[in-house]
Amino acid sequence: MKPLRAGWPLIGAVLFVAYAALLIWHNYSTQVQLRESALAGLRLDAEKRAAAISYFFSERRNDLADLAESREISAFFANKALQMSMEYGLRANLLAISQSFERLRRQKTMGGSPIYGRMLLVDAEGEVLVDTDGEDAQPAEPAGLMTPGARVPTILFDRSSGKLAATAPVYFKDAYAGQVIAWSDASHLHRHLVEPGVSVDQHELLVTAEGDAVSADDRGAGLDAEVVESARTLFADANRLRGAGEGLWAEHGLVGAKLAVAGTPF
Protein backbone atom coordinates (compact mmCIF):
# COMPACT_ATOMS: atom_id res chain seq x y z
CA MET A 1 0.00 0.00 0.00
CA LYS A 2 1.39 3.30 -1.09
CA PRO A 3 1.50 6.11 1.41
CA LEU A 4 -0.65 9.12 0.63
CA ARG A 5 1.13 11.83 -1.25
CA ALA A 6 1.60 15.01 0.63
CA GLY A 7 -0.48 16.95 -1.95
CA TRP A 8 -3.74 15.02 -1.49
CA PRO A 9 -4.98 16.80 1.59
CA LEU A 10 -4.50 20.03 -0.17
CA ILE A 11 -6.40 18.72 -3.18
CA GLY A 12 -9.11 17.49 -0.83
CA ALA A 13 -9.29 20.87 0.86
CA VAL A 14 -9.48 22.60 -2.49
CA LEU A 15 -12.23 20.25 -3.61
CA PHE A 16 -14.08 20.82 -0.36
CA VAL A 17 -13.77 24.57 -0.71
CA ALA A 18 -14.89 24.30 -4.33
CA TYR A 19 -17.82 22.15 -3.27
CA ALA A 20 -18.71 24.55 -0.49
CA ALA A 21 -18.41 27.45 -2.91
CA LEU A 22 -20.65 25.60 -5.32
CA LEU A 23 -23.17 25.03 -2.57
CA ILE A 24 -23.02 28.65 -1.53
CA TRP A 25 -23.37 29.80 -5.13
CA HIS A 26 -26.22 27.38 -5.66
CA ASN A 27 -27.88 28.57 -2.51
CA TYR A 28 -27.36 32.17 -3.55
CA SER A 29 -28.70 31.60 -7.04
CA THR A 30 -31.70 29.78 -5.57
CA GLN A 31 -32.29 32.75 -3.29
CA VAL A 32 -31.96 35.10 -6.22
CA GLN A 33 -34.39 32.96 -8.21
CA LEU A 34 -36.79 32.88 -5.29
CA ARG A 35 -36.60 36.60 -4.94
CA GLU A 36 -37.06 37.08 -8.64
CA SER A 37 -39.95 34.69 -8.52
CA ALA A 38 -41.41 36.60 -5.55
CA LEU A 39 -40.94 39.87 -7.41
CA ALA A 40 -42.51 38.39 -10.51
CA GLY A 41 -45.43 37.17 -8.39
CA LEU A 42 -45.66 40.55 -6.75
CA ARG A 43 -45.62 42.25 -10.09
CA LEU A 44 -48.22 39.89 -11.48
CA ASP A 45 -50.40 40.52 -8.45
CA ALA A 46 -49.94 44.27 -8.82
CA GLU A 47 -50.73 44.00 -12.52
CA LYS A 48 -53.99 42.22 -11.73
CA ARG A 49 -54.97 44.91 -9.26
CA ALA A 50 -53.93 47.63 -11.66
CA ALA A 51 -56.07 46.02 -14.37
CA ALA A 52 -59.03 45.80 -11.98
CA ILE A 53 -58.63 49.46 -10.97
CA SER A 54 -58.22 50.49 -14.58
CA TYR A 55 -61.38 48.54 -15.45
CA PHE A 56 -63.21 50.30 -12.61
CA PHE A 57 -62.38 53.69 -14.13
CA SER A 58 -63.22 52.51 -17.60
CA GLU A 59 -66.63 51.34 -16.36
CA ARG A 60 -67.29 54.69 -14.68
CA ARG A 61 -66.48 56.49 -17.91
CA ASN A 62 -68.85 54.14 -19.74
CA ASP A 63 -71.60 54.76 -17.17
CA LEU A 64 -71.33 58.51 -17.62
CA ALA A 65 -71.10 58.29 -21.41
CA ASP A 66 -74.25 56.12 -21.44
CA LEU A 67 -76.08 58.59 -19.23
CA ALA A 68 -75.00 61.59 -21.30
CA GLU A 69 -76.31 59.87 -24.43
CA SER A 70 -79.40 58.39 -22.77
CA ARG A 71 -82.83 58.66 -24.30
CA GLU A 72 -84.09 60.50 -21.22
CA ILE A 73 -81.49 63.28 -21.48
CA SER A 74 -81.85 63.53 -25.27
CA ALA A 75 -85.62 63.83 -24.90
CA PHE A 76 -85.24 66.64 -22.37
CA PHE A 77 -82.94 68.70 -24.59
CA ALA A 78 -85.07 67.95 -27.66
CA ASN A 79 -88.19 69.17 -25.85
CA LYS A 80 -86.33 72.15 -24.40
CA ALA A 81 -85.27 73.09 -27.93
CA LEU A 82 -88.97 72.98 -28.86
CA GLN A 83 -89.48 75.64 -26.16
CA MET A 84 -91.72 73.44 -24.02
CA SER A 85 -92.27 74.80 -20.52
CA MET A 86 -91.18 73.08 -17.33
CA GLU A 87 -94.75 73.02 -16.08
CA TYR A 88 -96.21 71.49 -19.22
CA GLY A 89 -93.95 68.64 -20.22
CA LEU A 90 -90.30 69.40 -19.49
CA ARG A 91 -90.62 68.57 -15.83
CA ALA A 92 -91.67 65.04 -16.78
CA ASN A 93 -88.42 64.69 -18.70
CA LEU A 94 -86.42 65.82 -15.69
CA LEU A 95 -88.26 63.31 -13.52
CA ALA A 96 -87.39 60.56 -15.97
CA ILE A 97 -83.74 61.66 -15.83
CA SER A 98 -83.70 61.68 -12.04
CA GLN A 99 -85.13 58.16 -12.13
CA SER A 100 -82.40 57.01 -14.48
CA PHE A 101 -79.84 58.47 -12.02
CA GLU A 102 -81.49 56.66 -9.12
CA ARG A 103 -81.57 53.45 -11.14
CA LEU A 104 -77.84 53.70 -11.84
CA ARG A 105 -77.13 54.34 -8.18
CA ARG A 106 -79.09 51.23 -7.24
CA GLN A 107 -77.52 49.05 -9.92
CA LYS A 108 -73.86 50.02 -9.57
CA THR A 109 -72.61 48.72 -6.27
CA MET A 110 -69.38 47.31 -4.83
CA GLY A 111 -69.65 44.98 -1.88
CA GLY A 112 -73.26 46.07 -1.47
CA SER A 113 -72.46 49.81 -1.26
CA PRO A 114 -73.50 52.15 -4.06
CA ILE A 115 -70.55 53.34 -6.10
CA TYR A 116 -72.12 56.67 -6.92
CA GLY A 117 -73.04 59.34 -4.44
CA ARG A 118 -74.40 62.64 -5.64
CA MET A 119 -75.35 62.96 -9.30
CA LEU A 120 -76.16 66.11 -11.25
CA LEU A 121 -77.45 67.18 -14.61
CA VAL A 122 -76.34 70.70 -15.37
CA ASP A 123 -77.21 72.81 -18.39
CA ALA A 124 -74.59 74.55 -20.53
CA GLU A 125 -74.80 77.67 -18.35
CA GLY A 126 -74.05 75.65 -15.23
CA GLU A 127 -77.58 75.71 -13.84
CA VAL A 128 -78.39 72.53 -11.94
CA LEU A 129 -81.41 70.76 -13.48
CA VAL A 130 -81.37 67.51 -11.51
CA ASP A 131 -79.62 66.95 -8.19
CA THR A 132 -79.98 63.58 -6.49
CA ASP A 133 -78.98 65.07 -3.15
CA GLY A 134 -82.11 67.19 -3.03
CA GLU A 135 -82.86 70.75 -2.13
CA ASP A 136 -81.60 70.48 1.43
CA ALA A 137 -78.08 69.50 0.40
CA GLN A 138 -75.14 71.87 0.20
CA PRO A 139 -75.28 73.66 -3.16
CA ALA A 140 -73.36 71.78 -5.82
CA GLU A 141 -70.43 73.53 -7.45
CA PRO A 142 -70.19 72.08 -10.92
CA ALA A 143 -68.25 74.98 -12.45
CA GLY A 144 -64.85 73.27 -12.34
CA LEU A 145 -66.28 70.08 -13.77
CA MET A 146 -67.77 71.46 -16.98
CA THR A 147 -65.93 70.14 -20.04
CA PRO A 148 -67.54 71.88 -23.03
CA GLY A 149 -64.57 71.18 -25.29
CA ALA A 150 -64.40 67.48 -24.52
CA ARG A 151 -66.14 64.65 -26.31
CA VAL A 152 -65.50 61.90 -23.80
CA PRO A 153 -66.03 61.59 -20.05
CA THR A 154 -63.30 62.63 -17.66
CA ILE A 155 -62.62 61.47 -14.12
CA LEU A 156 -61.03 63.88 -11.68
CA PHE A 157 -59.72 63.27 -8.17
CA ASP A 158 -60.13 65.79 -5.39
CA ARG A 159 -57.53 64.87 -2.80
CA SER A 160 -58.95 67.14 -0.11
CA SER A 161 -62.35 65.43 -0.11
CA GLY A 162 -61.13 62.00 -1.26
CA LYS A 163 -63.82 62.04 -3.95
CA LEU A 164 -63.69 61.02 -7.55
CA ALA A 165 -65.79 63.13 -9.89
CA ALA A 166 -66.79 61.57 -13.19
CA THR A 167 -68.05 64.15 -15.63
CA ALA A 168 -69.39 63.75 -19.15
CA PRO A 169 -70.43 66.43 -21.63
CA VAL A 170 -73.92 66.26 -23.10
CA TYR A 171 -74.34 67.18 -26.75
CA PHE A 172 -77.61 67.89 -28.51
CA LYS A 173 -77.53 68.24 -32.28
CA ASP A 174 -73.75 68.46 -32.07
CA ALA A 175 -73.82 71.47 -29.75
CA TYR A 176 -72.71 71.40 -26.13
CA ALA A 177 -75.89 71.28 -24.04
CA GLY A 178 -74.77 70.45 -20.51
CA GLN A 179 -72.96 68.07 -18.26
CA VAL A 180 -73.65 64.92 -16.26
CA ILE A 181 -71.57 64.72 -13.08
CA ALA A 182 -71.34 61.87 -10.58
CA TRP A 183 -69.27 61.67 -7.44
CA SER A 184 -67.84 58.53 -5.91
CA ASP A 185 -65.87 57.97 -2.74
CA ALA A 186 -62.29 56.91 -3.54
CA SER A 187 -62.28 54.70 -0.46
CA HIS A 188 -64.31 52.20 -2.55
CA LEU A 189 -61.14 51.53 -4.50
CA HIS A 190 -59.16 50.73 -1.39
CA ARG A 191 -61.86 48.63 0.23
CA HIS A 192 -62.88 46.59 -2.78
CA LEU A 193 -60.00 46.59 -5.24
CA VAL A 194 -56.75 47.29 -3.38
CA GLU A 195 -57.15 45.65 0.01
CA PRO A 196 -58.82 42.27 -0.71
CA GLY A 197 -56.44 39.31 -1.05
CA VAL A 198 -53.42 41.12 0.31
CA SER A 199 -51.39 38.86 2.64
CA VAL A 200 -50.35 39.97 6.11
CA ASP A 201 -46.76 40.63 5.09
CA GLN A 202 -47.79 42.53 1.99
CA HIS A 203 -48.93 46.10 1.59
CA GLU A 204 -50.68 47.64 -1.38
CA LEU A 205 -51.02 51.36 -1.84
CA LEU A 206 -52.87 53.29 -4.47
CA VAL A 207 -51.03 56.55 -4.81
CA THR A 208 -51.13 59.59 -7.01
CA ALA A 209 -48.27 60.52 -9.34
CA GLU A 210 -47.02 62.71 -6.48
CA GLY A 211 -46.92 59.75 -4.14
CA ASP A 212 -49.94 60.65 -2.03
CA ALA A 213 -52.25 57.83 -0.99
CA VAL A 214 -55.57 58.11 -2.83
CA SER A 215 -57.84 56.74 -0.17
CA ALA A 216 -57.95 58.00 3.40
CA ASP A 217 -58.02 54.31 4.39
CA ASP A 218 -54.61 53.94 2.77
CA ARG A 219 -52.99 56.83 4.51
CA GLY A 220 -50.97 54.85 7.00
CA ALA A 221 -53.79 52.71 8.34
CA GLY A 222 -52.23 49.53 9.69
CA LEU A 223 -48.94 50.25 7.98
CA ASP A 224 -45.55 51.02 9.36
CA ALA A 225 -45.06 54.76 8.94
CA GLU A 226 -41.54 54.12 7.68
CA VAL A 227 -42.86 51.82 4.97
CA VAL A 228 -45.43 54.37 3.86
CA GLU A 229 -42.83 57.11 3.78
CA SER A 230 -40.35 54.87 1.98
CA ALA A 231 -42.92 53.95 -0.63
CA ARG A 232 -44.04 57.54 -0.93
CA THR A 233 -40.48 58.73 -1.53
CA LEU A 234 -39.71 55.98 -3.95
CA PHE A 235 -42.96 56.32 -5.88
CA ALA A 236 -42.43 60.03 -6.20
CA ASP A 237 -38.87 59.64 -7.42
CA ALA A 238 -39.00 58.63 -11.03
CA ASN A 239 -35.20 58.46 -11.35
CA ARG A 240 -34.82 55.98 -8.56
CA LEU A 241 -37.53 53.84 -9.98
CA ARG A 242 -35.95 53.90 -13.36
CA GLY A 243 -32.80 52.54 -11.67
CA ALA A 244 -34.87 49.76 -10.09
CA GLY A 245 -36.03 48.67 -13.54
CA GLU A 246 -39.65 47.92 -14.50
CA GLY A 247 -40.89 49.58 -11.37
CA LEU A 248 -39.38 46.96 -9.06
CA TRP A 249 -37.50 48.15 -6.05
CA ALA A 250 -35.90 46.93 -2.87
CA GLU A 251 -35.16 49.01 0.18
CA HIS A 252 -35.38 48.75 3.95
CA GLY A 253 -35.43 44.98 3.57
CA LEU A 254 -38.57 45.22 1.50
CA VAL A 255 -39.24 44.39 -2.08
CA GLY A 256 -41.90 46.17 -4.03
CA ALA A 257 -43.37 46.87 -7.40
CA LYS A 258 -44.81 50.08 -8.72
CA LEU A 259 -47.15 50.00 -11.65
CA ALA A 260 -48.90 52.79 -13.42
CA VAL A 261 -52.68 52.25 -13.56
CA ALA A 262 -53.97 53.17 -16.98
CA GLY A 263 -56.94 55.48 -17.31
CA THR A 264 -56.92 56.91 -13.79
CA PRO A 265 -56.84 60.55 -12.80
CA PHE A 266 -53.87 59.99 -10.49
Next chain:
Amino acid sequence: MKTRRFLSILVLALGCAALPATAQDLQEIKAQGVLRHLGIPYANFVTGSGDGLDVEIIQMFARHLGVRYQYVQTSWKSAFGDLTGRQVKQSGDEIQFLGEVPMRGDLIANGLTMLPWRQKLIEYSTPTFPTGVWLIARAEGKSLPIKASGDRARDIQATKSRLRDGSVLVMEATCLDPALYGLKNKGLDLRYYTRSTNLNEMVPAILNDDAQMTLLDVPDALIALEKWPGQIKVIGPVSEDQQMGVGFRKDSPELRKAFNAFFQTLKQDGTYVRLVEKYYPTALRYFPSFFKDEGARAAEPGPSGQAKTALK
Protein backbone atom coordinates in the same frame (compact mmCIF):
# COMPACT_ATOMS: atom_id res chain seq x y z
CA MET B 1 -154.34 31.00 -32.23
CA LYS B 2 -151.40 28.60 -32.31
CA THR B 3 -149.41 31.01 -34.41
CA ARG B 4 -150.18 33.85 -32.03
CA ARG B 5 -149.08 31.76 -29.05
CA PHE B 6 -145.89 30.74 -30.85
CA LEU B 7 -145.13 34.37 -31.67
CA SER B 8 -145.64 35.52 -28.10
CA ILE B 9 -143.29 32.77 -26.83
CA LEU B 10 -140.75 33.79 -29.47
CA VAL B 11 -140.95 37.46 -28.47
CA LEU B 12 -140.53 36.51 -24.79
CA ALA B 13 -137.55 34.30 -25.63
CA LEU B 14 -135.89 37.01 -27.69
CA GLY B 15 -136.56 39.51 -24.93
CA CYS B 16 -134.83 37.26 -22.43
CA ALA B 17 -131.88 36.82 -24.80
CA ALA B 18 -131.58 40.57 -25.22
CA LEU B 19 -131.50 41.12 -21.46
CA PRO B 20 -128.99 38.57 -20.19
CA ALA B 21 -128.95 37.77 -16.52
CA THR B 22 -126.66 40.46 -15.13
CA ALA B 23 -125.30 41.09 -11.66
CA GLN B 24 -126.58 44.37 -10.29
CA ASP B 25 -124.74 44.96 -7.08
CA LEU B 26 -122.23 43.36 -4.76
CA GLN B 27 -124.40 40.47 -3.52
CA GLU B 28 -125.43 39.42 -7.03
CA ILE B 29 -121.82 39.63 -8.25
CA LYS B 30 -120.68 37.45 -5.38
CA ALA B 31 -123.50 35.01 -6.11
CA GLN B 32 -122.57 34.82 -9.78
CA GLY B 33 -118.87 34.49 -8.89
CA VAL B 34 -117.56 36.85 -11.53
CA LEU B 35 -116.60 40.54 -11.71
CA ARG B 36 -116.80 41.88 -15.26
CA HIS B 37 -114.33 44.68 -15.94
CA LEU B 38 -115.34 46.89 -18.85
CA GLY B 39 -112.18 48.33 -20.35
CA ILE B 40 -110.86 50.19 -23.36
CA PRO B 41 -107.17 49.89 -24.19
CA TYR B 42 -105.90 53.31 -23.18
CA ALA B 43 -102.41 54.51 -22.25
CA ASN B 44 -101.01 52.46 -19.38
CA PHE B 45 -104.38 52.05 -17.67
CA VAL B 46 -105.40 49.18 -19.94
CA THR B 47 -102.48 48.33 -22.16
CA GLY B 48 -104.35 45.88 -24.35
CA SER B 49 -101.86 43.13 -23.61
CA GLY B 50 -103.48 41.87 -20.44
CA ASP B 51 -102.12 44.34 -17.95
CA GLY B 52 -102.23 47.99 -16.97
CA LEU B 53 -102.73 50.06 -13.84
CA ASP B 54 -106.52 49.68 -13.82
CA VAL B 55 -106.39 46.03 -14.92
CA GLU B 56 -104.18 45.11 -11.97
CA ILE B 57 -106.33 47.08 -9.52
CA ILE B 58 -109.55 45.43 -10.69
CA GLN B 59 -107.94 41.97 -10.75
CA MET B 60 -106.92 42.52 -7.11
CA PHE B 61 -110.41 43.76 -6.30
CA ALA B 62 -111.94 40.60 -7.80
CA ARG B 63 -109.57 38.45 -5.72
CA HIS B 64 -110.50 40.51 -2.67
CA LEU B 65 -114.20 39.82 -3.33
CA GLY B 66 -113.46 36.14 -3.88
CA VAL B 67 -114.82 36.12 -7.43
CA ARG B 68 -113.37 35.43 -10.86
CA TYR B 69 -112.05 38.36 -12.87
CA GLN B 70 -113.35 38.79 -16.41
CA TYR B 71 -112.13 41.47 -18.80
CA VAL B 72 -114.78 42.71 -21.22
CA GLN B 73 -113.44 44.93 -23.97
CA THR B 74 -115.66 47.83 -24.94
CA SER B 75 -115.29 51.16 -26.74
CA TRP B 76 -115.80 54.81 -25.82
CA LYS B 77 -119.01 54.74 -27.83
CA SER B 78 -120.59 51.79 -26.07
CA ALA B 79 -118.88 51.68 -22.65
CA PHE B 80 -121.63 53.51 -20.74
CA GLY B 81 -124.38 51.49 -22.40
CA ASP B 82 -122.47 48.31 -21.61
CA LEU B 83 -122.38 49.35 -17.96
CA THR B 84 -125.82 50.86 -17.43
CA GLY B 85 -127.93 49.13 -20.07
CA ARG B 86 -128.96 52.52 -21.41
CA GLN B 87 -127.60 53.83 -24.65
CA VAL B 88 -127.04 57.59 -24.52
CA LYS B 89 -125.99 60.40 -26.77
CA GLN B 90 -123.83 63.09 -25.24
CA SER B 91 -123.68 66.69 -26.26
CA GLY B 92 -121.45 68.88 -24.11
CA ASP B 93 -122.56 68.31 -20.54
CA GLU B 94 -125.99 67.00 -21.59
CA ILE B 95 -127.09 63.44 -22.31
CA GLN B 96 -130.01 62.03 -24.20
CA PHE B 97 -131.30 58.46 -23.68
CA LEU B 98 -131.61 56.51 -26.90
CA GLY B 99 -132.77 53.11 -25.69
CA GLU B 100 -131.98 49.92 -23.83
CA VAL B 101 -128.92 47.77 -24.49
CA PRO B 102 -127.59 44.65 -22.74
CA MET B 103 -125.44 45.23 -19.69
CA ARG B 104 -122.07 43.59 -20.29
CA GLY B 105 -120.04 44.64 -17.29
CA ASP B 106 -120.05 45.68 -13.64
CA LEU B 107 -117.60 48.57 -13.69
CA ILE B 108 -115.56 50.68 -16.11
CA ALA B 109 -111.88 51.17 -15.32
CA ASN B 110 -109.49 52.47 -17.95
CA GLY B 111 -108.41 55.92 -16.89
CA LEU B 112 -111.96 57.22 -16.92
CA THR B 113 -112.03 60.99 -16.53
CA MET B 114 -114.70 62.37 -14.23
CA LEU B 115 -116.87 64.56 -16.46
CA PRO B 116 -120.18 66.23 -15.59
CA TRP B 117 -122.17 64.43 -18.32
CA ARG B 118 -120.82 61.07 -17.20
CA GLN B 119 -121.74 61.82 -13.60
CA LYS B 120 -125.37 62.12 -14.71
CA LEU B 121 -125.19 58.54 -15.91
CA ILE B 122 -122.83 56.73 -13.55
CA GLU B 123 -121.26 56.98 -10.11
CA TYR B 124 -117.50 57.27 -9.68
CA SER B 125 -115.22 55.76 -7.10
CA THR B 126 -112.95 57.99 -5.07
CA PRO B 127 -110.44 59.57 -7.48
CA THR B 128 -107.81 57.07 -8.60
CA PHE B 129 -105.58 59.21 -10.80
CA PRO B 130 -105.03 62.87 -11.71
CA THR B 131 -105.38 64.13 -15.24
CA GLY B 132 -106.12 67.12 -17.42
CA VAL B 133 -106.08 67.86 -21.12
CA TRP B 134 -103.16 69.37 -23.00
CA LEU B 135 -102.76 70.59 -26.54
CA ILE B 136 -100.01 68.67 -28.33
CA ALA B 137 -98.47 69.55 -31.68
CA ARG B 138 -95.98 68.02 -34.06
CA ALA B 139 -92.46 69.23 -33.27
CA GLU B 140 -92.09 71.11 -36.54
CA GLY B 141 -95.52 72.73 -36.26
CA LYS B 142 -95.63 76.52 -36.26
CA SER B 143 -97.49 76.75 -32.96
CA LEU B 144 -95.15 77.56 -30.08
CA PRO B 145 -95.53 76.27 -26.53
CA ILE B 146 -96.94 78.81 -24.12
CA LYS B 147 -94.81 80.25 -21.34
CA ALA B 148 -96.27 79.01 -18.06
CA SER B 149 -97.54 81.99 -16.06
CA GLY B 150 -98.29 80.22 -12.80
CA ASP B 151 -101.99 80.95 -13.36
CA ARG B 152 -103.81 78.01 -14.91
CA ALA B 153 -106.73 80.05 -16.25
CA ARG B 154 -104.33 82.39 -18.04
CA ASP B 155 -102.35 79.42 -19.40
CA ILE B 156 -105.58 77.87 -20.73
CA GLN B 157 -106.45 81.11 -22.47
CA ALA B 158 -102.97 81.32 -24.00
CA THR B 159 -103.23 77.71 -25.19
CA LYS B 160 -106.68 78.26 -26.67
CA SER B 161 -105.32 81.16 -28.67
CA ARG B 162 -102.82 78.71 -30.23
CA LEU B 163 -105.69 76.53 -31.45
CA ARG B 164 -106.05 78.88 -34.41
CA ASP B 165 -102.55 78.02 -35.60
CA GLY B 166 -103.73 74.86 -37.34
CA SER B 167 -106.04 71.86 -37.43
CA VAL B 168 -106.81 70.08 -34.15
CA LEU B 169 -107.65 66.41 -33.75
CA VAL B 170 -110.45 65.69 -31.26
CA MET B 171 -112.71 62.77 -30.36
CA GLU B 172 -116.36 63.00 -29.49
CA ALA B 173 -117.82 61.38 -26.37
CA THR B 174 -114.41 61.18 -24.71
CA CYS B 175 -112.45 63.52 -22.47
CA LEU B 176 -111.06 64.97 -25.71
CA ASP B 177 -114.48 66.17 -26.82
CA PRO B 178 -114.11 69.83 -27.84
CA ALA B 179 -117.57 70.65 -26.48
CA LEU B 180 -116.27 70.06 -22.95
CA TYR B 181 -113.79 72.89 -23.27
CA GLY B 182 -115.91 75.40 -25.16
CA LEU B 183 -114.11 74.86 -28.43
CA LYS B 184 -117.10 74.16 -30.65
CA ASN B 185 -118.50 76.77 -33.01
CA LYS B 186 -115.49 78.99 -32.52
CA GLY B 187 -114.30 78.84 -36.09
CA LEU B 188 -111.55 76.36 -35.24
CA ASP B 189 -110.37 73.68 -37.65
CA LEU B 190 -111.48 70.71 -35.54
CA ARG B 191 -110.88 67.28 -37.06
CA TYR B 192 -112.94 64.51 -35.49
CA TYR B 193 -110.98 61.31 -35.31
CA THR B 194 -113.31 58.54 -36.47
CA ARG B 195 -110.93 55.83 -37.71
CA SER B 196 -111.38 54.18 -34.32
CA THR B 197 -112.32 55.15 -30.79
CA ASN B 198 -108.85 54.34 -29.52
CA LEU B 199 -107.32 57.40 -27.85
CA ASN B 200 -103.88 55.79 -28.17
CA GLU B 201 -104.02 56.63 -31.86
CA MET B 202 -104.22 60.41 -31.46
CA VAL B 203 -100.46 61.10 -31.44
CA PRO B 204 -99.66 58.63 -34.25
CA ALA B 205 -102.46 60.33 -36.19
CA ILE B 206 -100.90 63.81 -35.96
CA LEU B 207 -97.49 62.33 -36.78
CA ASN B 208 -99.28 60.85 -39.80
CA ASP B 209 -100.44 64.36 -40.73
CA ASP B 210 -104.15 63.78 -40.00
CA ALA B 211 -104.02 67.14 -38.21
CA GLN B 212 -101.36 69.51 -36.93
CA MET B 213 -102.36 69.33 -33.29
CA THR B 214 -104.35 67.12 -30.96
CA LEU B 215 -105.97 67.28 -27.55
CA LEU B 216 -104.49 64.68 -25.21
CA ASP B 217 -104.91 63.47 -21.63
CA VAL B 218 -101.94 64.39 -19.43
CA PRO B 219 -101.08 60.77 -18.45
CA ASP B 220 -101.19 59.81 -22.12
CA ALA B 221 -99.11 62.88 -23.03
CA LEU B 222 -96.42 61.92 -20.50
CA ILE B 223 -96.14 58.52 -22.15
CA ALA B 224 -96.19 60.05 -25.64
CA LEU B 225 -93.32 62.38 -24.73
CA GLU B 226 -91.25 59.34 -23.80
CA LYS B 227 -92.34 57.36 -26.86
CA TRP B 228 -91.79 60.08 -29.43
CA PRO B 229 -89.09 62.35 -27.96
CA GLY B 230 -88.42 65.35 -30.14
CA GLN B 231 -91.35 64.56 -32.45
CA ILE B 232 -94.13 66.20 -30.50
CA LYS B 233 -94.37 69.20 -28.21
CA VAL B 234 -96.76 70.28 -25.49
CA ILE B 235 -98.30 73.65 -26.31
CA GLY B 236 -100.16 74.06 -23.02
CA PRO B 237 -103.25 73.14 -20.99
CA VAL B 238 -106.79 73.19 -22.34
CA SER B 239 -108.48 72.16 -19.10
CA GLU B 240 -108.23 72.70 -15.39
CA ASP B 241 -106.99 69.77 -13.30
CA GLN B 242 -109.22 66.73 -13.70
CA GLN B 243 -109.46 63.39 -11.97
CA MET B 244 -110.05 59.82 -13.03
CA GLY B 245 -112.00 57.13 -11.24
CA VAL B 246 -113.69 53.78 -11.65
CA GLY B 247 -117.23 54.01 -13.03
CA PHE B 248 -120.17 52.15 -11.43
CA ARG B 249 -123.87 51.85 -12.16
CA LYS B 250 -125.93 54.14 -10.01
CA ASP B 251 -127.75 51.08 -8.69
CA SER B 252 -124.50 49.39 -7.51
CA PRO B 253 -123.81 51.40 -4.33
CA GLU B 254 -122.52 48.42 -2.37
CA LEU B 255 -120.06 47.48 -5.09
CA ARG B 256 -118.78 51.05 -5.22
CA LYS B 257 -118.54 51.20 -1.44
CA ALA B 258 -116.60 47.91 -1.40
CA PHE B 259 -114.25 49.21 -4.08
CA ASN B 260 -113.60 52.47 -2.25
CA ALA B 261 -112.75 50.60 0.94
CA PHE B 262 -110.52 48.19 -0.97
CA PHE B 263 -108.80 51.04 -2.81
CA GLN B 264 -108.08 52.72 0.51
CA THR B 265 -106.29 49.59 1.73
CA LEU B 266 -104.24 49.52 -1.49
CA LYS B 267 -103.16 53.08 -0.78
CA GLN B 268 -102.37 52.37 2.83
CA ASP B 269 -100.33 49.21 2.33
CA GLY B 270 -98.21 50.75 -0.45
CA THR B 271 -99.57 48.53 -3.24
CA TYR B 272 -101.01 51.50 -5.09
CA VAL B 273 -97.69 53.38 -5.00
CA ARG B 274 -95.90 50.36 -6.46
CA LEU B 275 -98.50 50.08 -9.24
CA VAL B 276 -98.30 53.78 -10.08
CA GLU B 277 -94.50 53.60 -10.16
CA LYS B 278 -94.76 50.58 -12.45
CA TYR B 279 -97.12 52.13 -15.00
CA TYR B 280 -96.55 55.87 -14.57
CA PRO B 281 -93.05 56.22 -13.09
CA THR B 282 -93.04 60.02 -13.11
CA ALA B 283 -96.62 60.55 -11.93
CA LEU B 284 -95.96 60.45 -8.19
CA ARG B 285 -93.75 63.48 -8.40
CA TYR B 286 -95.41 65.12 -11.38
CA PHE B 287 -98.71 65.40 -9.49
CA PRO B 288 -97.39 66.05 -5.96
CA SER B 289 -100.65 67.41 -4.58
CA PHE B 290 -102.72 64.43 -5.75
CA PHE B 291 -100.18 61.91 -4.51
CA LYS B 292 -99.12 63.73 -1.36
CA ASP B 293 -99.77 60.72 0.92
CA GLU B 294 -98.39 58.25 -1.59
CA GLY B 295 -95.40 60.51 -2.28
CA ALA B 296 -94.47 60.38 1.38
CA ARG B 297 -94.75 56.61 1.22
CA ALA B 298 -92.56 56.48 -1.89
CA ALA B 299 -89.91 58.50 -0.10
CA GLU B 300 -89.52 55.85 2.56
CA PRO B 301 -86.29 53.83 2.31
CA GLY B 302 -86.49 51.13 -0.30
CA PRO B 303 -86.31 50.64 -4.01
CA SER B 304 -88.94 53.27 -4.61
CA GLY B 305 -87.29 55.93 -2.45
CA GLN B 306 -86.51 58.82 -4.73
CA ALA B 307 -88.11 61.86 -3.26
CA LYS B 308 -84.81 63.45 -2.23
CA THR B 309 -83.88 64.38 -5.78
CA ALA B 310 -84.32 68.07 -6.55
CA LEU B 311 -85.37 69.31 -9.95
CA LYS B 312 -85.06 72.77 -11.34
